Every structure is written in structure tokens, then in C-alpha cells.
Amino acid sequence: MSDISGLTAALADRYRIERELGTGGMATVFLARDLKHDRDVALKVLKPELAAVLGAERFVVEIKTTASLQHPHILPLFDSGTAGGFLFYVMPYIAGETIREKLNRETQFGVDEAVRIAREIADALDYAHRHGVIHRDIKPENILLHDGRAMVMDFGIALAVSAAAGGRMTETGLSLGTPHYMSPEQATAEKEITPRSDVYSLASVLYEMLTGDPPFVASSAQAVIMKIITDTARPLRELRKNVPPNIEAAVAKALEKLPADRFESAKAFGDALANPSFTAASASGMVAGAHAARAGVSPRKFAITAAVAVVAVIAALWGWLVPAPKLVPRVLRFPLNVPENQRFADVSGIPIVFSPDGKAVVYSGRSNHGTQLYYRPLDQLQASALPGTENASQPFMSPDGEWVGFVSAGKISKVSVHGGAASTITADYLFPRGLAWGRNDIIVIGSPVGLFRVSASGGTPERLTTVDVSNGEIAHQTPLILPDGKSAIFWVSAQATGQHLSLIRFADKAITVIEGSSSEPIALIEGILFFAQSNGSVSAVKFDPATTRSLAAATQVLDGVMYKAASGGALSVSDSGDLAYVRGSASNVIVVLDEQGRRVGGSPDQGLFLGVRFSPDGRRIAVYQGSVNLHADVYFFDIASGVLQRVTTKASSFRPAWSPDGRRIAYIVQPEKGLTEARWAPADGSGAEERLVAMPIPIQDIVFSPDARYAVLTVIDPKTRQDLYLVDLKGDRKPVPIVQSEFIEKLPAISPDGHWLAYESDESGVPQVYVRPFPNGGARVQVSSGGGREPHWTRDSRALMYIGAERLVKAHLAVGAGISVVHQDTLFEHKLVTTSNTSTFDIAPNGNIVVVRSSTDDADVIVVSNWLSEVKARLAVKRK
16 A cells, blocks of 8 residues: 555554555555554555445444454454544454465365364354354455464455445455355355355365365456356365365365255354264265256256356456456557666576566666666556665566565575565575476476475475486476466476477476477466567467477467577566566677777677687687577687687587687587586697596586696586586596585686686675685685676786676785785776676786677566457467
């Protein structure tokens, strides 16, 4: 709720509002302090659009009828009234969680626990019914679990609102019931609602506690209601075998379509749940016509009546469940104006994410700290920086839109969109390649070694899949948790044409390959699967996860999306079908600068250039270029002629390094199958390549000592994250750890005099540059302050250049028996392409600097509201 100053002032003598706790369909909830009784309370404020059509006096009169309810399983009403133009009511604030929150975390309850809770709710309902009060909105969100004991909330609020609104609820655009738990008589808008309606809703809640889903699920509220009216729920024991027969029979009877066929009271339902001998043959497996026949109505007449009711409900739903009066939502396109100082620092991982409800976006942009996550509600003109997200990347959101997850400082963390301290989800860094947050508060992580899952509340990640290196697989990435929360689609990144989509079931970790697929999944909304392709287009296809049919018949629905081979498409789709994407081409350009930042040369060619290295004579630059099919090759750029020449053509080759004499070029190779290798070959192409070293874990980088005696490798180790290994090229060439810890160490640089090793580490919590003696090791010295990345030595070994926050820094060193920092200069501000594990600049013998500069600085962020309706229209046209 954006402005509660009037409410705060009006209640200042009675309640002190502390903070917002959450928002629901009808009200926003605040934690408040009851000043008179010195206690915490939950103060609920009706939404303005609802209050606008309610008579305040009538609302207060009606809600008072529930204040007299006193029962151990009913959360009492303390107070109600009007203040500052708001309608409010007050209830006890009790620490605990709702059934919904527990379901989100655990999916299902134990059978005994679920039945006990249901019987407690039935007891509360029976008490209220005998006092003339029907709840009308029993659902998991309205039942609090306090020390394991059920407490029913908001008793009679729906009745009060309904009576006070005088039948004008269509004006609010809000509904008085949650479709999944509505009784058939509520769904068909019957005027008379009896206690048996609450019995039906309670049975629906118990059904979900036992199976993980309510009795009827569908892709829209309209479809759910049609199922409630016309379909029969599957018997419980088909979905969970250890449910006792009497529980199945009692739930089936409580879910009967006709109120007269249900239990006569909530007490009778509770008693049946406790009675092992209870049976109700007529309550299980019966079709709608048989229900009607028992009540003296012919099956044909019941079917006609139900069909008419469905038509009436669909017609009513446009005014009841959909706020906008238009039948066809209008598709709107507009740029998201991102301030210059918040522009994307890099398109690495998905830089923007839509909130599930389509009301806000989170994006990764520049800041004084390097990068920062920003939260931008679309109804506001400015974004706010999320605290604790400095140098964060790969944002992703919780299903309720209240939390933002991100990757930073070697950890996966989360922060509330309302502010506050960030908290760690896991410090087990897995080099994430895409993360997804499912409805059960489970986070799935893609990585170069496989998929993992971890609780959003924190813990140790559990492995779900393993990358098959022997079959050419590189990563399992970009997971998409499906709406059922029980399975996920992920992208298997592999050499050449081996990439494809697979589906994994969490329960048994069974994997199914989706035939005809080769692109990363983006979203599955209302049975439509969206996926991004390497040419910057997005396609869509009707998709049923149960059949995992081929995606070959997909239709292109968007193009011009920025795409990088290592991280995929820069776009996000909300659950409501809105789209946000970065428009442009993810290409880079090689630029040569002097120390003042003035351009003195470079390549006019654009591509996915990375890993720049000057040759020892300064005449050529080695670079690798990724391609859209995940293949990479090493190139030489001749500074004098401007010619870009390909060097490697076979297995994917990347991260080049020159031998000290300039006669050989080394690079990392990911063969189609087998070990990761470091190889080298004559730079003039006169001879065959030679294997230097091979490892069963990924090698990320290689550099040589000036005497060519040693090589230092950056290596990914699943146990210790990222480490530096030493290889004696004149010995057995066996890699041995030289810098290894629980932190991330990478991007080594050996001084030209051969005495010092500089590298980047995140041991302080943010990336910093360190120096230690080489090759035998010794005490390290921190060179950077305020963050530093990717060190490079000047040719005299007396200074280090590194990337600071939005600037290139030169640290002048005093070198003797030890090493110390004399002073540091900012050379120039930069807009380099920042990457995790490869060189983005280098220093020539004459002091010039080669950089990879992004050509995407002016990339636009485009928002498309109601995009789903446009996609549906395109798919319909194609089918015709």
C-alpha cells in the first residue's frame, strides 16, 4: 500500500504501525503495536478499490457479528472501524506460518498431521456455524499454524464485505473466494450459502494437504470453476496410497456437488475423519449425473443445468475476476528508461527479471560499487537500489514477488524487495548458469557440473543431475521450474549441435529428453512454452509436460533479443504474460587505447570477442570468439593491417596465451568428449598442436612464467570452487595446487621478472587483487582497495593495472624482499565487457592497452504488456 500516512495519523493514539507484513486479495496486513494493551497485533486494511464501494457504517456493523466468536481454533477479532478514509480490522499477531506457507515448503503434510489439522478446523467451523456465522473463504492462506495448532483467520470477513457491498462486488474487480476452494454453489453464484459450503472448502484444503494440489487445477480461474461445477475429483488413494480408506471416503462425501449430498455439519465431517470404519460407497467415483439422480434430478437435466451455470459463470467472471472491462487486453510496448549511471555493465546471465505478477522488474546495472541490482515498480518513475546486492548478477524472483535472489561474492543470496539485509541461501558456489525459484520455496541452480536444488531458506545444495562430459556436455543450465512445482525443464549445453532440452521430475530424478529442442527455456504459461534461440529470436509452442512432445512445430514470436552463447537470451516473462527484454546484438569490439584512454587503434570487426592477449612483440593480439552454437575459436588480430585471422578450427578453443618468446600460442580446449585440455601450437601455423596438460575438472585459463618453465592454470573444483594450479613444464607436468582455499581465486598474472604472482580473490567478500611470491609462495599482499579485478603487470614489474569500479587503476609498487603499494592512479573510466574468468584487457610493450569494449552500451530495455494475448493470436493463426 503506497500511502498510509492518513491511517497512521488517525490511529496514532491507539496503534503504532511498525511494518507491512503482506498483502492478499482483499487487504494489506501490517504489524502494529496496540498502545493501550502493550501488545503486537495484525492490523488489516481493506484495499482502496474495495473500500470505495463499501459503506463504512454497514461494514462495521456486519463485521461486529464475528467479534463474539471465542474458540481455541479461531483467531479472534480485537477491533474494527474506519480511520483516515481506510476500513480496517485488528486481530492478534501470532508467530507461525499458514498452511499455504507450509505447503510451499514441504508440498504435502503427513497424513496424521493433515487429518488432525482438518479436524481442528472442522471443530472451529462447527462452533461458528452454530452461532450463525459461515466463513465463506476457507483456504490454506486463511489457516494459521501456531505451535502446530490450527487457527482459522478472517472469520466472517467475507460475509461482512459481501453484505456491506450490497451486491456491488463487480465494481471492485475482486473476488470473495479463491477459485480452487470454492464450493459449486459459490462458483455458480447461488444466493443462499449454507454451512455445507464451508465443509466443501475444508475438504478441498485437506485434499491439497494430502496430495500437494487442490481437487481441481487448471490454467485459469475460469477453467478451475468449470471443473468444480462439472468434473469429479480423483480419489485420494490414486494419488497417495497410504491415505486410509475412511479418509478418502469422508473427503469424497464432503466434495459432493450437491450440498444435500455432503455431511450435514462440519462436526459430522470431523467425526468421519476420526472413524476408521466410516465408508460412503456413494461418495466415491460417482459422476455428476449420478449425484443429480440421487437428488431426484435426471442426469440430462443436471448436465443442462450445469452447462447453463458454466455459461453464466464465464459471463460473470469478466466482471468478477478480471479488473479490466475489456475482453481483449491491449498490447502495449514501451521502453524502460534506465538512467545512464544504471546501464547494464554486462549482459552476462539474464540481466533483467519480471516479477511474477508483472508489476515490477529487477535489473542488474552499473553503480559506484561496480554493479547493483535495482527494483523498479512499473507504476513508478524511478528504480531503487536493493541493499546488499553490490556486484550482484543473475537476478531471479520468488513466486510471490517478495524476494530477489542473486549471485554475488561466491554465494547465492536473497533480499526482500522492500529492503533490509541480504541473507545467504548457500555459500556452496556452483558457478551458476541460471537459477529458478519454484512455488515450494525450492531453488534450482544450473551449473557446468549439473543441476542442483536448495531450499530458499538456506542449506546445502542437493545434486539433481550430472553433466556427461564423456558425451560432450558442457553444462545443465537455465532451469525452468514448471507450474506444478514438481518438475523442471533445463537446457543441456553441449558441443556443436548436441544441445537440447530435457525434463526432470524431482521425486525420482527421472530425466526425459524433449525431442526436436535445442534452445533455452524461458517460461511456460497457460500451456505455452517459450524458448530463446541463439539468433536472438524467441519461439513459442503449445506444450504438455506430461507428453514432452517435440518442439519442432514452434512459431517465432519475437526477434532482436540480445543473446550470448554462455548465458542465453536477455529477457523475462511474467506469469501474467508480460515481457521485458534487452533489444540489441551482444557483440564486442577490440579497441587499443593509450594510458589516457584515447583510442589509438583497434578492429572494426564486431563479435563475441574475449580473452585479449598482446603478443610479446606487441604486433598482434590473440583473442577468442564464441559463436552462437557454443563453438569457440582463437583468432589473431594484426594491429598494423587490421586483419582478423582465425587460428583454430576443430574442437572448441578459448582463452589464448602467448609463450614468452611469442613462437607459440596456447589455449584451453573442450573436446567433444573427455578431459579438459591445455594445448599449444606454433603461432605461425607451421606445426601441429601439442597437449600441455589434461584434467578431469574444467580448466579456465593459462599463463606462462617468463622463462617458460612454469604454467599457472585457473581450475574449477566442485569442492573448493576455483583455484590456481602450478604446472612444471620441464618436469612431469602434473598440476599441483598453488593457491587453493574455500574462496574463488582466478585470473593469475606472473610478473615479467618472474618473482611475483598476482591474482583475483573474493576472500574479503568482494573481488580484490592480491600479490604473493612466485613460484614458491609466501605471504600475500592486498593491492586493491574498494574492489579490484583482473590484474596485469607492466613490463617493468613495478606496477599492476586492474579493473576497479567503473575505472582502470594503476597501482605503483615498491618491490624488494617484499612488496608494497606506493600509490594508485585512476587511468580512465571504462565500459569494458566484464566477465568472470577471462581477460578483458592487456598491456602492450609500449604501454598501450587493448580492451574488449561492449557495443551494447546503448541497449534498450523494452516492456510489452499483455504480450501473451498477442502470442496466442499468432499461434491460432498458424494452426489455421
